Amino acid sequence: MNAQQVEDLTSFMEAVVRRNPGEPEFHQAVHEVAMDIIPYLADKPLYRDMMVLERMTEPDRIISFRVVWQDDHGGVQVNRGYRVQQNNAIGPYKGGLRFHPTVTQSVLKFLAFEQVFKNSLTGLPLGGGKGGSDFDPKGKSDLEVMRFCQAFMTELSKHVGPDTDVPAGDTGVGAREVGYLFGQYKRLVNRFEGVLTGKALEFGGSRIRAEATGYGVVYMMQDMLAHHHESIDGRTCVVSGSGNVATYCAEKLIQLGGKVVTLSDSSGYIHDPEGLTLEKLQWVMELKNKRRGRIEEYAREYGVEYHAGEHPWGVPCDLAFPCATQNEIDGAEARTLIENGCRAVAEGANMPTTPDAIKVLRASPGLLHAPSKAANAGGVAVSGLEMSQNSLRMQWSREEVDKHLREIIASIHAQCVEFGTASDGHVDYFKGANIAGFNKVASAMLAYGVM
Numbered sequence: 526m527n528a529q530q531v532e533d534l535t536s537f538m539e540a541v542v543r544r545n546p547g548e549p550e551f552h553q554a555v556h557e558v559a560m561d562i563i564p565y566l567a568d569k570p571l572y573r574d575m576m577v578l579e580r581m582t583e584p585d586r587i588i589s590f591r592v593v594w595q596d597d598h599g600g601v602q603v604n605r606g607y608r609v610q611q612n613n614a615i616g617p618y619k620g621g622l623r624f625h626p627t628v629t630q631s632v633l634k635f636l637a638f639e640q641v642f643k644n645s646l647t648g649l650p651l652g653g654g655k656g657g658s659d660f661d662p663k664g665k666s667d668l669e670v671m672r673f674c675q676a677f678m679t680e681l682s683k684h685v686g687p688d689t690d691v692p693a694g695d696t697g698v699g700a701r702e703v704g705y706l707f708g709q710y711k712r713l714v715n716r717f718e719g720v721l722t723g724k725a726l727e728f729g730g731s732r733i734r735a736e737a738t739g740y741g742v743v744y745m746m747q748d749m750l751a752h753h754h755e756s757i758d759g760r761t762c763v764v765s766g767s768g769n770v771a772t773y774c775a776e777k778l779i780q781l782g783g784k785v786v787t788l789s790d791s792s793g794y795i796h797d798p799e800g801l802t803l804e805k806l807q808w809v810m811e812l813k814n815k816r817r818g819r820i821e822e823y824a825r826e827y828g829v830e831y832h833a834g835e836h837p838w839g840v841p842c843d844l845a846f847p848c849a850t851q852n853e854i855d856g857a858e859a860r861t862l863i864e865n866g867c868r869a870v871a872e873g874a875n876m877p878t879t880p881d882a883i884k885v886l887r888a889s890p891g892l893l894h895a896p897s898k899a900a901n902a903g904g905v906a907v908s909g910l911e912m913s914q915n916s917l918r919m920q921w922s923r924e925e926v927d928k929h930l931r932e933i934i935a936s937i938h939a940q941c942v943e944f945g946t947a948s949d950g951h952v953d954y955f956k957g958a959n960i961a962g963f964n965k966v967a968s969a970m971l972a973y974g975v976m
């Protein structure tokens with residue numbers, strides 16, 4: 526960036542911080558995009574005059590509501606629910622629901638902003654949004670989760686619909702929660718319609734949706750490496766998380782010959798130097814999805830090390846897949862990855878690298894780094910395909926959906942290369958994803974005029 530662009534970025538971010546006080550996660554997500562878009566708009570006066578980036582940074586609306594439910598002891602519980610409807614310039618609002626005690630408006634605004642660019646990259650007609658609650662499903666009975674979901678959807682149902690806003694899963698919202706949410710919606714509106722994605726196959730779900738995000742991260746890694754005449758086969762892989770994204774990321778890596786040596790949860794990580802097998806992974810999925818257990822149990826079951834309270838980024842690897850949560854890799858951990866010879870990072874979680882980590886990784890010329898808005902778009906892509914199947918009142922085969930998923934990720938990689946390749950051939954995947962994601966939304970917003 527030249528001096529003028531630095532000045533423009535600084536004044537842009539000062540305005541964002543002023544208008545959104547006390548929302549550090551949202552500021553971070555906006556800065557990650559603005560640092561590439563501000564220079565990109567230097568020779569595009571129409572976009573600047575029409576304040577397109579400023580308008581993209583302002584949600585269309587934020588809905589906040591009280592959620593009251595009764596626990597198993599008859600006690601009355603109060604939570605806060607949200608839906609951030611960020612931008613529907615290219616399609617209905619589309620994005621997950623996160624149930625986690627760390628949920629705040631700032632976290633959901635970062636996720637909704639990120640979702641706009643991610644959904645645009647898929648090439649599908651999907652706008653961006655995100656919602657959720659500070660409700661913690663951990664340690665709750667199925668009936669308590671059901672009562673919360675029913676109370677949450679009673680309010681949310683007033684604001685969503687198959688052509689308005691289509692939520693899905695995210696942290697803390699899996700098949701169980703989507704089932705309870707969909708059932709309540711159907712009861713309230715008396716229509717069977719595709720208002721949620723990630724549904725079970727029995728009621729309009731799409732094959733591969735559960736696997737889609739994790740598989741897509743690996744497909745993105747595959748394309749990044751192939752662009753440099755390399756592959757995943759035989760590479761040591763460090764994966765964080767042990768939920769939906771992490772477990773299917775690990776599954777696809779193992780199928781492609783990768784050696785997955787870690788999984789984690791919010792209490793710590795396991796290190797299996799021999800590498801997980803598909804059977805061991807099946808055991809983890811059962812542990813997490815059925816018994817709601819902790820990853821520490823894996824260490825006892827298979828006689829491997831467990832590191833309480835730590836992240837897995839100190840374990841030497843060729844390929845790193847952060848699949849847990851935002852800001853899980855900081856500058857020091859990024860330096861450790863590079864010192865240990867890491868070749869590439871593909872982000873499964875949303876915004877898992879801090880600004881310092883991004884700086885460190887970007888400064889390492891040999892390292893390939895795919896941002897979450899590009900690498901983890903497989904989930905929302907298959908959600909979009911679920912919406913298509915619902916509209917057609919059809920259900921495609923596993924092979925058909927996986928073929929579409931593979932093509933969408935290949936297209937996202939190609940867009941990143943088109944807009945992110947420097948004169949020396951180095952591909953800046955962050956720049957490519959930010960510009961490619963911006964373009965389609967910006968064109969639509971210009972076409973609509975001043976609104």
Ligand SMILES: NC(=O)C1=CN([C@@H]2O[C@H](COP(=O)(O)OP(=O)(O)OC[C@H]3O[C@@H](n4cnc5c(N)ncnc54)[C@H](OP(=O)(O)O)[C@@H]3O)[C@@H](O)[C@H]2O)C=CC1
Nearest residue numbers: 695696697738766767768769770790791849850874875904
């Ligand atoms: N589900 C989807 O379709 C998509 C999800 N994502 C993103 O992927 C990430 C994981 O989502 P998903 O797998 O669906 O969620 P899950 O709830 O299935 O799993 C989340 C995993 O991350 C761990 N985790 C959560 N918070 C923290 C934390 N603060 N510190 C350390 N570990 C943590 C959880 O551990 P614990 O069990 O201890 O809480 C769990 O292992 C999120 O960033 C999400 O936004 C991105 C695209 C699509």
Ligand SMILES: N=C(CCC(=O)O)C(=O)O
Nearest residue numbers: 620621693695904905908
């Ligand atoms: N949680 C998701 C999936 C959203 C969706 O499938 O609508 C994400 O892209 O972050």
